[in-house]
Amino acid sequence: MTPAKWVRIWNERLPGVPLTLVQVPAAEAPGVLRAGEADAGFVRLPVDRTYFSAIPLYTETTVVVVPKDHLITAAEEVTLADLADEVLLHPLDDVFDWEAPPGEPAFERPATTPDAIELVAANIGLLVVPQSLARLYHRRDLTYRPVVDAPQSSIALSWPEEATTDLVEDFIGIVRGRTVNSTRGRTTARPAADARPGRSDRSGTQQNGKSAAKSSGKSSGKPAGRTSGARTGGRPAKPAKRGKPRRRS
Incomplete structure (x- = not known):
């Protein structure tokens, strides 16, 4: 699934609680969460596990962005050795922690990934990035190929x-694919006849380390399911009364 699908499911289950996606640079994502500007986010690992909870979701394919007429486009995939003689751009916001950056270094490092994309389009060099960033900054005159032995970003x-x-628990349940009736996550309101006002709360998401989201508003009704920290309404049923034992004759 993609964040757009998760937002759609959220809107179906919690139509009275808006969920807003907020795009931020990957390096700024932890600070946005610490400041409370977003309630949860899709971030690039690693994160500070002494402060953040994190659920690993997937590992991205690493690609090299090249002009459409570059020789590399003749191959379906490449290796770092194939890039050894190419000028490779390493922007200051590079998400990879290279021990030894591959390729020939450029004259200077671009400030941002979008700046590096512009330099690729100008035939200054090539750029190795996670596939999501290649798609995010897509241009008609550029394409990309997987780099099979490059570092990856999770x-x-x-x-x-x-x-x-x-x-937040509700959103975690949606991302993990829990159904509306899952016993591990909260659910939407009960029918109107049984609904009661609930408390105001917030939840959110951050996409691929590049965007964040915030939701706010009031939810109504009692949660039908139970999960850690969730409240459920209603009283437990009373146990059935037992009769007196009969004496054997």
Whole structure:
């Protein structure tokens, strides 16, 4: 699934609680979460596990972005050795922690990944990035190929551990594919005849380390399911009365 699908499911289950996607640079994502500007986010690992909870989701394919008429486009995939003689751009916001950057170094490092994309289009050099960034900054005159032995970047759903609200739990359940009736996650309101006002809360998401989201508003009704920290309404049923034992004759 993609964040857009998760948002759609959220809107179906919690139509009274808006969920807003907020795009931020990958390096700024932890600070956005710490400041409370987003409630949860899709961030690039690693994160500070003494402060954040994190659920690893997937590992991205690493690609090299090249002009469409570059010789590399003749191959379906390449290796770092294939890039050894190429000028490779390493922007200051590079998400990879290279021990030894491959290729020939450029005259100077671009400030950002979008700046590096512009230089690729100008035939200044090539750029190695996670596939999501190649798609995000797609241009008609550029394409990309997988780099099979390059470092990879993993994505996780993360949020401040001390800020695990009911609505954050709801979003975690959606991302993990739980159904609306799952016993591990909260669900939407019961029918109107049984609904009661609920408390106001927030929840959110951050996409691929490049965007964040925030939701706010009031939810109504009692949660039908139970999960860690979730409240459920209603009283437990009373046990059936037992009759007196009969004496054997």
